[in-house]
Amino acid sequence: MKTAIVWFKTDLRLHDNETLIKAIAQSDQILPIYCFDDAHFETTPYGFKKTGSYRAQFLIESLKNLDENLRKIGSGLLILKGKPEVEIPKIVAEFKVHKVFAEREVAFEEKQTEKLVQTELFKLRCELETFSTSTLYHAEDLPFTKKDIPDVFTVFRKKTEQDASVRAVFAKASKIKSLSIPEMNLPTLKELGLTTSKMDSRAAIQFKGGETEAIKRLKHYFFETKSLSIYKETRNGMLGEDYSSKFSAWLALGCISPRTIYQEIKKYENENGANDSTYWLVFELLWRDFFRFMFKKHQTKFFLYSGIKTDIVNSKSLNKKFLSQWIKGATESDFINANMIELKKTGFMSNRGRQNVASYFCNELNMDWRIGASYFESQLVDYDVCSNWGNWAYLAGVGNDPRKNRYFNIEKQANDYDKDRTFRDLWLQ
Structure with missing residues (x-):
């Protein structure tokens, strides 16, 4: 019998999952797995945990939900922990697996x-086949080759x-012939080297991981509240559940696909x-697509101080005092402080807040932008490697911004987007 592994990574869903559909079609029996990669829980060179507790908790919830949904159609999820290049071959050898199906990576x-x-x-004479499942537009359908993708978003x-x-979209799998999979055994936050962080009751939204919750959120934002019809007017808000779609956390782990969202927008x-x-x-x-394709094109450059520019030399050093004040929300700017406290206590921050705190970090505190990006990587519940590092490079002036220096006047921004101080009063009390 042909046995295949479906290696789930940041595609934790049954709807619109080409990897899973192709594996089912080409195999007699399936073994779905997820590997907690040790590298994702290490401390980065910048001194932060690569994955913080908010994102880890969201991941655990998403995996529980994936296991539940897989079991409804005859399968389940086998959890591995360690280095994927060590743990996956062990399973391949044990079950005589002929092929591993997985999402294609870009970073x-x-x-x-x-x-x-x-x-x-x-x-082990086992093939790895990967599929591009994380973008709205498929890479093969773009009107340019990888090396010719324009570096300016508008173009x-x-x-x-x-x-x-x-x-x-691919239809949801309705039945899986699967190997017998034991009850799921997930690591605890403590086993991952993390402590539990309870989300603050002031949070704009109480995120809960999983495809079921992603679809519930989409239905709420589109069809129950019809918030989509005023998205452009409200998206720069900072308070409440519905000023923006809040899909980012579910998109980051692939609990929902961009194409599913697009399909529902068309229906709406x-x-x-x-x-x-x-x-x-x-x-x-x-x-979001643009940053993913930029990472395919530029590869390691987004992790260098000079980004995708070649003429910028790193002249910025680490000021531990300024960094600590920025993280704690103890800077000279109450607007920055409110946003940073929200991030620390919830793992989330509005898009408007992110742009301001990144600009403040790069321009006012004058520090290496990668330190800020690394802190966001650790703290954000909706961390996505391409969007996070791409946006930070953009705001630091070493990414895809056609303007030389994107400087935010923080006081003006505070007056424009928190005129009556409601946001600051909420988080600085």
């Missing part, structure tokens, strides 16, 4: 792990919208009418 460290796994599988967007189309437009707001959410999904 450097993830690509390195993928190559290590592939090398070890080759020794990329216009050409892509004009010459490419979004593929249809048919029922409620299309406007600038319904388009703007597609526009934001395109930004």
